[in-house]
Amino acid sequence: MTPKYNITSNEKNVLISLERLGKASPGELAGKAGMKVETAMQAAFLLEEKGLAEVDETVTENYELTDEGRKYASEGLPERMVIEGISGPTPMQDLKQMFSPEVAGIATGWLRRKGWANIEDGVVVPTGKAVTGKDEQALAKFNGQARTPGELEADAGTIADLLKRKLAVRKEDKHRSVSITAQGLELVASGIVIEEEVAQISSEMLKSGQWKDLKFRPYNIHTKPKPVYGAKSHPYQRLIDQMRRIFLDMGFTEIKGEVVQSSFWNFDSLFQPQDHPAREMQDTFHLSSTSELPGEYKDNVCAMHEYGGDTDSTGWGGTWSEEIACRNVLRTHTTALTIRYLADNPEPPVKAFSIDRAYRRETIDPTHTPEFEQLEGVVMDKDMSFANLLGCLKEFYHRMGFEDVRFRPGYFPYTEPSVEPEVYVDGLGWVELGGAGVFRKEVTYPLGIKYPVLAWGLGVSRLAMLKLGLKDLRLLYQSDIDWLRRSEICQL
Template sequence: MELTQNEKKLLVALAPLGSADAAALAEKMNTRPEAVVQYANLARERGLVEVERDVTRRYRPTEEGLAYVGKGLPERQLFESFGEAIPMRDLQKHPLAKIGIGWMRRKGWITIRDGVVHKTGNAPPGPDEVAFARVGETGEIPADEEGVLDLVKRGLVREEDEVTYTISITPHGRALLAAGLDLREEVGTLTREQIISGAWESLPLRRYDVTKLPRRVYPGKTHPYQRLIDEMRRVLFDMGFAEMSGGVVQSSFWNFDALFQPQDHPAREMQDTFFLAERWPLPEGYERVREMHEHGGDTSSTGWGGRWSAEKAQQCVLRTHTTSLSIQHLAEHREPPVKAFCIGRVYRREAIDPTHLAEFEQLEGIVMDEGVNFRHLLGFLKEFYAKMGFDRVRFRPGYFPYTEPSVEPEVYVEGLGWVELGGAGIFREEVTAPFGIEHPVLAWGLGISRVAMLRLGLRDLRHLYRSDVEWIRETPIYGGGR
């Protein structure tokens, strides 16, 4: 039986002990416990040793949990900080009030009447408190302790598994050892001199099993989603576009008003937009946008009517689209030609599910030049999607407050059918006229996270943002999951 040098060393180290854990053997063999387990598994396949794997589960405090060790859970600290009753406004001054009041109510320790907090009794410690007290005694909680899972759910302790391996030599292993083993160091690499002189014929050469697969090596790689974003950026650079950028915080003026979105539009309400406390001054010449909203300015438009509020336009928001950057770029570059794009994160107050997130990436593109028209817009979109691997593209009419005509491009995906991937159109005169832009502007905004889902074969948008190392390792560098 041909054994590797490491298997031989393992048998020699194990013989006087009979059995030992991997850590003790590693110290004796001057190697790592992980390496010992690897050698033992090879020897186990030959019947020379037995390997027993034992998992011990323990619960240790998190960073938040450590803050309460020796002091008690926050609700207990808060409960003991006052007498039989206390006004709610006074109790809320306690640093643990935000956490503790809810837990005291949930456990039935208090009632609240007419703005006053009353104790309901002595509140004896529950299983979670008894379990948490063990942390102060031993630094950890046994897995069988009642109440420990409640602490895990609260994020006060975390589950840790300690794996140990016990390795025992078999009678077959002892018999092989008694028969004698060649413990000379094996040669794994031949030198030029050994080959020329013929010395290699008498050397103890290391034997290799070419049928065994090597251990997988995972090189460092860019996140799959970031690779797709970089690919889109290269495609647009190749198409002659320049990249524009801007902050995620925008005034309502640039995010809504400059795009001829009425101030009473539903998208400007709290359920769709994250409003901030900051207010920014309006840019020079904002009066032309105001006039456009109120009566159409110097154009044939009648505007939205009513009174335009400068105060509402000054309020800052987390940008709901990157189109706010497009209109600012055009305001600074009024003469053709202009070809620019932006890939940036936008924010909307969405209910999170497999196809919706409160923050996601959007690709924004604009083309302004003499004589460009709707056919050019469709051509740009079709070319972009073709370069991204979508050969079948179609367009259906759409509506957006700041473009006319407007379309929603769709691509065909096997197994899914036609999938809508964004919106596009030509900026209305009400958008361009206040900034002195005299030529047509083609514009589009595409949800690139949905493109990424299709390319990577995902069914849940949230997977793009998870720290899933295994998924990153297994995703090919080139190609996608379609």
């Protein structure tokens, strides 16, 4: 009994044509079936999936001469022209006058490589051996036509030289043939009726009842559809937007600021000593420009650095330099923005954050780049405590999808007490994601801030690597269209 096949009218037409032709090229098959070549081959491939036809493909490799190759096949290779154009040792300068500088330059290397001449103190000295090479023999065999490796009678090394010298190019000719299988012949012998098929039902067919008498084209519901990649934002940008939304929902104000900051706001206002290693060239991008110091704060900051100002702090001692504080840098952290915002808004309550780029002289590797995003935040109000800081950060990480959050004691020059928040990731364990703490009075007092300030700086890119399952930070910034297409918009 002949198996039942679900085939379209186009497939039936092709199958009947194959039964008559036996084996045919795409053009022959299309002509016999009265179809376009593309339509006939689409039907042939569907028949092949069902075992009713076979599509054979052979690839023929051949080589063609380039314009330069045809020129040298006619006139001779540069090294041949040069060796036959000189009668003895010839200075390179004379060669460039006898031939073009381009020909002389090309010929020199190949003369040495083929052993036809030596170069001694800028003089080309023929060796007396200039037999016809395999490359010259191959060039002669082209005779203006495409040739296969067998027709050229050339070894792989000779062909590689012709390709390297751009005298020839490699091309592939694909030839297809379609034939009917035994199952196909059996199906044709059992009788095939070609009927008009409808691909899509219309409202008129439904109203008139015509659909009952029509034959519809069959569909394979198991065939996987072609993937459709909808428009979406970059995965890294989506995470940044998610972080921004979390803090906005928690009642924070987003702030922005300049990339170029004075050392005063980037370092001095944060009570970082002027001889601190972080200010050195290996960590900071220093600029040749300078900025004016804020008159209402510079004296207080100077006093705090030198002897602790009006507090019980002893400061750093020494002499604080206005010249150093004036120097501009590319901000090494976004704390320069939040401390400046606090100075401009000293009255509570203040809840502000920024997600922006910072710059440091880092060697690029899988976990470091000279540019990186940082999530900075501050809360200033009466009776703020260290416990409020931990609660705020824990809430943020929970909303980012991390269930287990803990805090490890840490040290930072401008906060006390200080902690490093960590989240637990399956397969990695506890991962540190930034730093946080309560601003020291040496930071707040000179700026007229009288209430506790909770502050944090979190690594955005490291958090993104965990959420996106990346092991190389650089992938966040590469234009890999395949990765962008496959990235999931929602991760459950």
